[in-house]
Amino acid sequence: MTVDVTVVGGGISGLACARAVQDAGRSVRVLDRGRRVGGRLASRTIDGRAVDLGAxxxxxxxxxxxxxxxxxxxxxxxxxxxxxxxxxxxxxxxxxxxxxxxxxxxxxGSRSLTLDLAEGLDVVSEHVVERVEPYRVDGRDAGEVVLAMPAPQAARLTGEAPGGAQxxxxxxxxxxxxxxxxxxxxxxxxxxxxxxxxxxxxxxxxxxxxxxxxxxxxxxxxxxxxxxxxxxxxxxxxxxxxxxxxxxxxxxxxxxxxxxxxxxxxEATGEPFFRSPGLSACGDAWGESAAVRTAWSSGDALGRALAAS
Missing domain, CATH: 3.90.660.10 (Polyamine Oxidase; Chain A, domain 2)
Known part of the structure; x- marks a missing residue:
């Protein structure tokens, strides 16, 4: 089933984007290569205790x-x-x-925050994306595509990072x-x-x-x-x-x-997110300074913009 928006990346920015899209009544799917969402808000269980190894x-x-x-x-x-x-x-x-x-x-643990954001979303874990282009993921219709990941990782999927190299x-x-x-x-x-x-x-x-x-x-x-x-x-x-x-x-x-x-x-871009027809990007590099709140705010703002367009 084709959705309105496909978000590639299950960190806090991608989940914030997906949450904003869904809250506006649009359909959205999140694809993440990890076993669980979280991105750089990562907690790892070591000796029976969650340890925050990311932000x-x-x-x-x-x-x-x-x-x-x-x-x-x-x-x-x-x-x-x-x-x-x-x-x-x-x-x-x-x-x-x-x-x-x-x-x-x-x-x-910080991962608990992303798990909370993911509650009720259509999240496909352990999904490795190979290629992204406007409106398509791995050759299939995907609606508006959002890359919620560091620019060097995005460039591997598109050939060129949306918004330029960082x-x-x-x-x-x-x-x-x-x-x-x-x-x-x-x-x-x-x-x-x-x-x-x-x-x-x-x-x-x-x-x-x-x-x-x-x-x-x-x-x-x-x-x-x-x-x-x-x-x-x-x-x-x-x-x-x-x-x-x-x-x-x-x-x-x-x-x-x-x-x-x-x-x-x-260095952050100073812009809240990158938007182009069919292929957009969000994350902590989009904003005034790299931070968790920047990542969430970037994804949230992009999600609301996509839902309204």
Whole structure:
């Protein structure tokens, strides 16, 4: 059955787009290559516990429609205010508080937010798309086609990324677990200032609210580029940097690495989405700055535009 809109990509942007289309009374289908939706809002069950290996947090800011969604998530226990203060850690391990906007997190793992958005949608998982063109996916009629993915991935399906080429940086996220907490109780998350290996560290137990002695550490783009073919090779330098930055005496008892080849756009486009007849695009690169709220807002705005056209 041909639908009005086919969304390729089941991350938060693609799901927001599909949700807006369906809420407007149009038919929509989401095709995603993963076993479950989520994209870079990824939670992976490790040692019986969900660990957030994708986006570290989200901020509402002035995104009013996204704010209404977050308020609903909070009311239903899917989202919680986490912290408005991170630390900046220098090369010697010295820490300086860095106040900012309220950062939000998901007690059940960030994937739970995308699963909530996908509820009631026609989602086809483990579906690998080979070729996309206006109004067609893999040679079949697909209605309006939306690419909700990083531009380099979109270019593989179309020959040229909708809206033009965009540069993206890689990240390797490393989960580190100790038997007991080894860092200061008031360290929610921290930016590593100028470190060659680590860019950000998050206390996943504090973020999730269960107190687990787990850190999720994001590498720098340079460190990630060295290990895209073998992400586990990034674990040793990340452990060494984390122990040095947080002045931890013991090695973790468990460690896992996850590769994000296209983790974040180097620069956002400034436009809310890309729209052309039969083939459009949305995501966190479309907007003023790359962020979870940008991804949702981009998909939501495109979905409403498609439904109205």
């Amino acid at each position: 570290s947090y989200f901020v509402v800011g002035e995104a009013e429609r996204f704010g209404h969604l977050v308020a609903d998530w909070e009311e239903r226990g899917l989202a919680r205010p986490w912290t408005d203060t991170f630390a900046v850690i220098d090369a010697d391990g010295g820490q300086t508080p860095k106040p900012g906007p309220m950062r939000w997190a998901a007690p059940l 540069d993206w940086e890689p990240v390797i996220a490393v989960m580190l677990r100790w038997d007991d907490r080894q860092w200061d109780a008031d360290l929610h998350g921290a930016f590593a200032d100028g470190d060659a290996d680590v860019s950000f560290l998050a206390d996943d137990g504090d973020r999730r609210g269960d107190g687990a002695p787990v850190l999720v550490v994001h590498t720098t783009a340079d460190r990630a580029r060295r290990h895209l073919d073998d992400p586990d090779a990034a674990i040793a330098p990340v452990v060494a940097a984390t122990r040095r930055l947080l002045r931890i005496d013991a090695d973790p008892v468990a460690a896992r690495a996850h590769r994000w080849t296209f983790a974040r756009p180097v």
